[in-house]
Amino acid sequence: MGGGPGGALRSLRELNRGLVVDALRRRGAASRAELARATGLSRATVSTLTSELIKEGLVLEREAESEPSDRAPAKAGRPPVLLALDPRAGTVLGIDFGHSHVRVAVSDLSSRVLAEHHAVVDVDRSAAKALDAAAEMASAVLAEAGVPADGVFGCGVGIPGPIDQRTGTVGSSPILPGWTGLPAAAELADRLGLEVDVDNDATLGALGEATHGAARGVQDVIYVKLATGIGAGLLLGGRLHRGASGIAGEIGHVLYDPNGKLCRCGSRGCLETAAGAPAIAALLQEAYGGELSTTDVVRLADEGDVGAARLVRDAGRAVGRVLADMVNVLNPELIVLGGELAAVGAPLREGVTESLERYALPAAATAVRVELGVLGDRAEVLGALSLVTHGHSGRAPAPSPLHAAPAQVFSTSPIIR
Numbered sequence: 093m094g095g096g097p098g099g100a101l102r103s104l105r106e107l108n109r110g111l112v113v114d115a116l117r118r119r120g121a122a123s124r125a126e127l128a129r130a131t132g133l134s135r136a137t138v139s140t141l142t143s144e145l146i147k148e149g150l151v152l153e154r155e156a157e158s159e160p161s162d163r164a165p166a167k168a169g170r171p172p173v174l175l176a177l178d179p180r181a182g183t184v185l186g187i188d189f190g191h192s193h194v195r196v197a198v199s200d201l202s203s204r205v206l207a208e209h210h211a212v213v214d215v216d217r218s219a220a221k222a223l224d225a226a227a228e229m230a231s232a233v234l235a236e237a238g239v240p241a242d243g244v245f246g247c248g249v250g251i252p253g254p255i256d257q258r259t260g261t262v263g264s265s266p267i268l269p270g271w272t273g274l275p276a277a278a279e280l281a282d283r284l285g286l287e288v289d290v291d292n293d294a295t296l297g298a299l300g301e302a303t304h305g306a307a308r309g310v311q312d313v314i315y316v317k318l319a320t321g322i323g324a325g326l327l328l329g330g331r332l333h334r335g336a337s338g339i340a341g342e343i344g345h346v347l348y349d350p351n352g353k354l355c356r357c358g359s360r361g362c363l364e365t366a367a368g369a370p371a372i373a374a375l376l377q378e379a380y381g382g383e384l385s386t387t388d389v390v391r392l393a394d395e396g397d398v399g400a401a402r403l404v405r406d407a408g409r410a411v412g413r414v415l416a417d418m419v420n421v422l423n424p425e426l427i428v429l430g431g432e433l434a435a436v437g438a439p440l441r442e443g444v445t446e447s448l449e450r451y452a453l454p455a456a457a458t459a460v461r462v463e464l465g466v467l468g469d470r471a472e473v474l475g476a477l478s479l480v481t482h483g484h485s486g487r488a489p490a491p492s493p494l495h496a497a498p499a500q501v502f503s504t505s506p507i508i509r
């Protein structure tokens with residue numbers, strides 16, 4: 093592989109190459125003409141870029157086996173040459189930190205997951221321990237997948253707090269106290285010896301569902317992660333929206349009840365205090381006794397326990413009450429419910445829908461579908477992988493839903509047109 097993974101990664105991130113790689117990833121295989129149409133780039137540019145990609149071993153060339161009807165026939169019956177990503181060219185790492193878990197996955201460039209580990213870790217309390225645990229898990233998944241460390245292009249990371257994309261640090265002390273001001277990307281880069289991109293976990297959940305799941309092809313999406321914390325990832329006009337300092341989507345700390353419980357952020361009555369998984373578990377414990385976790389709540393509701401299902405439906409109503417205002421402001425086409433609690437399914441979705449119907453403008457409420465995520469609690473880690481495979485330097489000239497551009501610019505390479 094020419095230039096080594098570091099060089100190749102920089103190249104991957106260069107905008108137009110990213111567009112070509114993205115188009116190939118989504119289509120599986122495509123002719124040069126199809127790539128030009130899909131990316132909005134000229135045929136000459138596509139030709140130059142694909143030659144480079146082939147030379148570097150990232151892309152394979154092969155003849156089409158048969159002539160699909162939707163492809164323009166090539167001259168004199170010659171089958172068109174198709175290009176595809178070489179899945180063996182390299183791998184990427186994805187790490188998802190929840191408030192109480194770490195999940196690590198390694199995939200090839202076509203997003204096929206080769207190995208994945210999950211562990212319960214108290215992420216909130218000690219950033220250093222959580223980062224060490226993630227680094228150990230990363231070595232373990234790479235070993236399991238048989239991937240040498242120098243065969244990894246880069247690592248995408250989700251953290252359950254606001255990430256200031258201008259500095260790559262975790263902002264807002266009350267939301268993730270043990271991590272405040274931490275240059276998370278640099279800390280992990282040191283531990284892994286890789287280039288690392290960090291983003292908010294719910295933002296990556298939105299990216300995961302948009303790449304592989306319920307939100308494919310949808311331009312205006314609110315993804316809601318319902319777990320220990322509550323957060324939203326926003327895909328607006330086909331681009332991820334993070335806000336000026338990474339706070340966008342922090343719906344867990346929107347006021348729900350002025351007389352409610354004190355929140356870990358220092359406010360009173362935040363949505364999380366009413367609808368976060370610990371709040372539901374605490375209410376269930378009051379009635380049933382014993383110590384109950386989020387997993388217990390999900391299991392009980394799943395088994396048809398009326399009390400557990402009622403509490404989850406009530407939590408859905410509370411989330412829907414806050415989403416109703418967002419629906420009025422943003423007018424999304426789709427709300428995807430994700431995170432551990434979404435595994436409960438129907439009661440949660442019904443609760444959300446009830447509140448939307450009641451509190452959102454009818455025109456906005458009827459325009460939005462509410463669906464359960466299809467990736468479950470893997471949406472964030474799959475989004476973390478997509479963060480690397482898609483690259484995200486600068487802004488896409490021809491917006492595609494997945495070329496969601498963050499504020500920071502990684503590469504100063506000129507954009508080839």
Ligand SMILES: [Zn+2]
Pocket residue numbers: 344345346355356357358359362364
């Ligand atoms: Zn709060």
